[in-house]
Amino acid sequence: MTRYRILSWNVNGLRAIAGKEILDNKLFQDFLIHDNPDICGLQETKVDAKSLPPGLGRIGGYFFYLNPAERKGYSGVALYSRREPEEISYGFGHDEFDHEGRTIVARYPEFTLYTIYFPNGGASEERLAFKLRFYDAFLNHVKERSAAGEKIVICGDVNTAHTSIDLARPKENENVSGFLPVERRWLDELVQAGYIDTFRLFESEGGHYTWWDYKTKARSRNVGWRIDYFFVNELMRNNVEASLIRSDVMGSDHCPVELVLSF
Template sequence: MRVITFNAQGIEQATDNGFFDWMVQQDADVVCIQDLRAKEYQLDDERYHPEGYYPYFFDAWEDGYSGVAIYSRDIPKAIMTGLGFELCDQHGRFIQADFEHVSVSSFCVPSGLKSEEAQAEKEQFMTDFMGHLNKTLRKRREFIFCGTTHIAHKPVDLSNWYANQTVSGFLPQEREWMAEIFDEMGYVDAFRQINKAERQFSWWPDYNRARKLNEGARLDYQITTANLRKNVKNAQVYRDEMFSEHAPLIIDYEI
């Protein structure tokens, strides 16, 4: 089972940059997309509906917020949208597809870079989302959470990490949140299960020099339940083409 996650920073722009042309060549079973910045009714054009995939969307209530999507090769057994708290549901930040053996979700934690208020909203979302992850541990099935946390987990996941310790995305409380997910709760960072190399980033600032020099951060993850740890067979960040400031994360599972 091949799963791709990608933060589009606007699905229209990413499509113009060739994302869907690339996607259909990847032989993916499930593709999770975040930060659509568009409503479902605005995505009727065939270029947003590649042949061979069933699309499912969860819109933000207001323009300018995230919006998430799942493109699936097979029709899911069920689709769930939202998590029951305002920062998720009104901003369109979670959608889940249930399949025979696993549930795959597309999620997006808000960025806290813009202001102190934005950071406060981010941390509230993190608290509420942690509650959902705790509930998930009690369920008798496997899960893959695909999306953007806007957090670099460890120094190896961020260039110039020492100078960024007071910046949103690498704050102590954010890294502790990630550590709780992976260390205390037992979830798996699927990419790091396979790829231990340094400078494996998935996001670069909005200028070409940063991408060329590989000065960025790993902000995009596939987080799995513990039983899938040994099922991760291959993981890579696709950098050959630029569809947004984020790069697609591709992971193969033996499912």
């Protein structure tokens, strides 16, 4: 049997998190070695190859891939992998979005993994429109890949809470980007297209979140949002062994999420 344990984490700056205690007094590099996931996808890395902290591109035993945004100190995704992917690509073929460094696609023998930092729509109407265009283009892309028979795993910060149990205060946030009806409808469409929110295979209750506002010290009160996900297509349903929220892991305003697959 082949088994993959995959982490996905919005680190809110790889340089910032590199010097923070993550878990059990371990800094990021030691945490990754000790936790030892097969794959770790990071979002909102905010670094390019020149600004990457020393040593973070050469953590023992991991292949490392980085997709920075053209704009410095903004967006960006990265991937650590114990197993060398058969193929790596950056972006999903749309120039409008790919210059922001939001996607790494890693093809393994058993599945294709998308590590994605979806846009935030809160800054302006223009950015909300950009987010929705990104959503639609990506959904069309993965629909095509599923139709072609690929096994697909999608992980990352989707920047939207799907239902009222996915955030602590739904009523107060119903007109806020991240919980707007138009954003939530896209997640409905993703599910209708055959993509499974893996956490909900194991947990049907609320109170489980992946992001907490720093300014209001919301994490200590667990006033949060679940906006970080693992989705798999129907071809992968029987390969899902576990799907977890790692709320014990500190260092960012997000915590990691974890998926375990067996083949």
